[in-house]
Each structure stands twice: as C-alpha cells, then as structure tokens.
Amino acid sequence: MDTTTAARYHVRGYPTVLVLKPDGTEIDRIVGYYRAPEFISQVEDYVAGRNTLASMIEAEATQGQNAEFVSKLADKYNEHGLDAEAKSRFERVITLDPENKTGLVDDALINLARMERREKDYEGYRRYSQMVVDKYPDSDMMHLAKLQVAGSYKREGNLAKARELYLDFAKQFPDDEDAADAREEADSLGAQIAREKAGKTGA
Amino acid sequence: MNASNRGVGGWMAGAAALVLLAGGCSKGAKEEGHAWKTSYDAALADAGKAKRPIILDFYTDW
Numbered sequence: 545m546d547t548t549t550a551a552r553y554h555v556r557g558y559p560t561v562l563v564l565k566p567d568g569t570e571i572d573r574i575v576g577y578y579r580a581p582e583f584i585s586q587v588e589d590y591v592a593g594r595n596t597l598a599s600m601i602e603a604e605a606t607q608g609q610n611a612e613f614v615s616k617l618a619d620k621y622n623e624h625g626l627d628a629e630a631k632s633r634f635e636r637v638i639t640l641d642p643e644n645k646t647g648l649v650d651d652a653l654i655n656l657a658r659m660e661r662r663e664k665d666y667e668g669y670r671r672y673s674q675m676v677v678d679k680y681p682d683s684d685m686m687h688l689a690k691l692q693v694a695g696s697y698k699r700e701g702n703l704a705k706a707r708e709l710y711l712d713f714a715k716q717f718p719d720d721e722d723a724a725d726a727r728e729e730a731d732s733l734g735a736q737i738a739r740e741k742a743g744k745t746g747a
Numbered sequence: 748m749n750a751s752n753r754g755v756g757g758w759m760a761g762a763a764a765l766v767l768l769a770g771g772c773s774k775g776a777k778e779e780g781h782a783w784k785t786s787y788d789a790a791l792a793d794a795g796k797a798k799r800p801i802i803l804d805f806y807t808d809w
Contacts, residue, residue: 549787558805558806559804559807560805561805562804563802564800564801567791568794568801587767
C-alpha cells in the first residue's frame with residue numbers, strides 16, 4: 545500500500561504517522577521522530593480533537609495576532625504539505641514580530657527559504673536567506689543562512705559567485721563546523737569552472 | 748551538511764496501519780492480539796467495524 549497510500553494522504557517525508565477516523569479521514573499527523581511519551585500524548589490529543597489542524601484553524605480567529613500561535617499554525621500547515629497556507633502564516637509571523645522578540649522570525653524566514661527551494665525558486669530561496677543575514681545577524685541560523693545564499697547561486701548555475709561566497713564564509717568563520725565543507729565546496733566549484741572553461745576553448 | 752547528497756535508490760519505504768482499540772494505544776494492541784496490518788483496506792474495514800481510530804505509519808528502513 546506504500547506509494548498510493550502515501551500519495552493519497554500527501555505524505556512528503558518519513559517518518560510520518562497519521563491518526564485517522566474510523567472512516568479513514570485524517571484527524572492529524574505527526575511528522576518526524578518523537579520520544580515515546582511525547583508521541584503517545586500527541587496521539588491522545590489528536591484522538592480527543594486537541595492540537596489538530598482543524599482546531600487550530602478555528603483558534604486562529606481569536607489568536608491570529610499572536611506570533612507564537614501563528615508560528616505553530618504555519619508549522620502545522622507545512623507538515624500537512626499545505627504550502628500556500630503555511631507561507632502566508634510564516635509571513636505573518638515576520639509582520640507580527642519585526643524585532644524578533646519571540647525568536648521565531650528567523651525560523652520563519654528559514655522555513656520560507658526552504659519552501660522556495662523546494663519549488664526551485666532560487667531567487668526566493670536567496671531573498672529569504674539573505675534577510676536572516678541582514679536583519680538578524682545574531683540569529684543562531686545566520687551561518688546556515690549564509691551558506692544557503694551561496695547555495696542559491698550554485699543552484700542557479702552562477703558557479704563563480706557561489707565559489708566566492710563559500711570562500712568568504714570559510715574565511716569569515718574559520719572555526720565554524722561547516723567551514724571545511726564550505727572550502728571543499730569552493731574547491732569543487734573552482735575545478736568545475738576550470739573544466740567548463742577548458743571545454744569551451746577546446747571545442 | 749548536505750542532505751541532497753543522499754540518494755533515494757535502494758531505500759525501503761513502507762506503511763503499516765494499527766486500529767486503536769479502547770483502552771489506549773499500546774495496551775489495546777498487545778492484550779487483544781491486534782497487530783499492525785500492511786493492508787490499508789483491511790485496516791479500514793476493521794476500524795469501521797470497531798468504530799475505532801487508526802494509526803497509519805509511513806516509515807523507511809534506511
């Protein structure tokens with residue numbers, strides 16, 4: 545029943561556990577790994593109708609101006625593969641908390657960036673990643689965002705720009721756990737650029 | 748750091764369904780001898796008869 549059932553319920557990753565009504569309609573889902581006690585309490589919540597997407601949609605009428613609530617709703621929509629709904633809520637988190645007092649805005653931006661990447665919109669992927677770098681330099685996701693900016697150029701085929709940014713990253717954050725990877729990425733891009741050059745002049 | 752390096756080929760993916768019986772998740776399953784089913788339709792039929800919810804697990808073995 546694997547792929548057809550997965551497609552029927554729009555399951556996008558593993559592990560995903562669905563809690564269904566007796567007639568097979570979805571109550572809600574659990575995406576990713578959780579420890580047993582948390583997992584069981586989520587299933588119990590769902591069976592009782594608590595913390596479900598449906599109940600959160602209802603609660604949005606009264607809590608729609610609360611960044612923490614809206615952030616949870618955005619994650620929920622994201623887990624359900626409902627991209628348009630997720631995006632608009634992540635965007636609202638940014639509007640509701642421009643100074644990132646909740647610490648949720650950089651998360652929202654990274655999520656938005658990844659959704660753009662999934663849709664192969666690398667300009668959007670870069671725009672959201674760059675916003676983390678520019679607006680929230682103290683964020684624990686700033687380094688990741690910088691790597692994503694470099695990656696966006698690579699995915700667009702702008703290898704020289706990507707290489708330059710990976711090199712900048714390695715120079716700027718030599719002690720970062722990803723510095724070696726960034727250097728390696730820059731080296732392999734350098735080799736690829738050289739190959740393409742040789743290919744052009746050779747032909 | 749790069750999740751896209753992983754290939755998809757060769758990974759086993761599957762799904763299994765469990766009808767939740769009265770008395771809680773794991774307990775009900777154990778004591779009444781009910782087990783995970785790999786047939787979606789069979790699980791749905793059981794759940795309909797028992798009027799109980801279902802847990803549907805999409806998993807992989809990688």
